[in-house]
Amino acid sequence: MSAFRLGLTGSIGMGKSTTAALFRDEGIPVWDADAAVHRLYAPGGAAVAPLAALCPAALRDGGIDRAALKDWIAADPGALARIEAVVHPLVAADRAAFLQAARADIVVLDIPLLFEKGSESEMDATLLVTAPPEVQRARVMARPGMTEAQFNAILARQMPDAEKRARATHIIETLDPESARAAVRALIAHIRKAAHA
Ligand SMILES: CC(C)(COP(=O)(O)OP(=O)(O)OC[C@H]1O[C@@H](n2cnc3c(N)ncnc32)[C@H](O)[C@@H]1O)[C@@H](O)C(=O)NCCC(=O)NCCS
Ligand SMILES: Nc1ncnc2c1ncn2[C@@H]1O[C@H](COP(=O)(O)OP(=O)(O)OP(=O)(O)O)[C@@H](O)[C@H]1O
Structure with a gap:
């Protein structure tokens, strides 16, 4: 049986890489575009x-x-x-x-431009990672060399978070590490349960 494809996406600084690592911790193979x-x-x-x-x-x-x-x-x-x-x-x-x-029941595909490029049709479900705009801004501005102008230019090229929220099958708020880990575990359990229903 082929693996369940979960497309992981989110705008800049929303926590894609961090959340991908949480899936790897659970033994889920991750492909990173x-x-x-x-x-x-x-x-x-x-x-x-x-x-x-x-x-x-x-x-x-x-x-x-x-x-x-x-x-x-x-x-x-x-x-x-x-x-x-x-x-x-x-x-x-x-x-x-x-x-x-991949030898697994679930795989994660970490694709920053998943919705922008229409790749969702190739996924069994999508997972959006998100955080409030002020949290996103603070995270990105903390990166060395990042300027307000650069951040705004990158945001302008990405689909707005609100539109991504409306399209996503699942949403995880990346506000703290422990609740994100719990949400990842719950989502894996949910997908496995649905597969066996
Ligand atoms: C344009 C390039 C050289 C910029 O590289 P750089 O390391 O500076 O930045 P990075 O790749 O992290 O992208 C920066 C920003 O540009 C945007 N962006 C990148 N590629 C694309 C694209 N094909 N279409 C629209 N926006 C894009 C992203 O949203 C991101 O926020 C690089 O992104 C590239 O070669 N892109 C073309 C290949 C591609 O389509 N990649 C997307 C993944 S399949
Ligand atoms: N669940 C979480 N709790 C607290 N902080 C988090 C969480 N997830 C991510 N972060 C923080 O947010 C910042 C951005 O995370 P990350 O690099 O994973 O985002 P990204 O979406 O992969 O970014 P980019 O689009 O730039 O590649 C990091 O400083 C990370 O520590």
């Missing part, structure tokens, strides 16, 4: 040659320099779509390999 892109861009990664062909300035030390890609995206309105046309099929292949290898 951002980590997959980093592997693809690293020396030897499958995206290096095709992206270097599109944007030679992005090739640095055998890997892809994200700052150079960002410069290209800023200068050319068509750049992101061309990058995505290379990266998305490779990300999809990485995810398919993970799903093929």
Whole structure:
């Protein structure tokens, strides 16, 4: 039987990575879309040659320099779509390999742009991690080098939290570690119970 696919998402600083770690603690395999892109861009990664062909300035030390890609995206309105046309099929292949290898009843797929990119149709359920806007802002602003302008620009590119809440199957508030852990355990139990009903 194939594993139940739980898509984990949430806006910047809402607690995706922290919550993914709570699932790993419970023995649930987690696939991380951002980590997959980093592997693809690293020396030897499958995206290096095709992206270097599109944007030679992005090739640095055998890997892809994200700052150079960002410069290209800023200068050319068509750049992101061309990058995505290379990266998305490779990300999809990485995810398919993970799903093929996973020996578990439930797997978590941590996908920051899950709702923005319409990937929810490929999930059995979605889990949104969220927190009040002032908590989100304080967490992100505490990161080294983050500015108010950068934070606002990132927020403007993401679907509003309220819209994500309306779309999600399940929601976990990441206000404190112990209640988030309890919520993760309860959700795993709920999914297992439904599978055996
Ligand atoms: C644009 C790049 C170089 C920026 O890299 P960087 O390390 O600075 O930032 P990071 O990846 O963490 O993203 C920063 C912000 O940009 C937004 N963003 C990233 N990729 C996309 C995208 N394809 N569409 C819309 N927004 C995006 C995210 O919401 C995020 O908040 C990088 O994100 C990239 O190569 N994106 C294209 C590949 C892709 O589609 N990735 C999404 C996961 S499949
Ligand atoms: N349940 C929780 N209780 C308390 N703090 C939390 C909880 N979950 C996350 N945090 C805190 O919120 C901050 C952001 O968490 P995390 O890095 O997991 O978010 P993220 O959604 O993965 O962020 P990004 O979108 O930037 O990748 C961290 O400082 C983390 O310690």
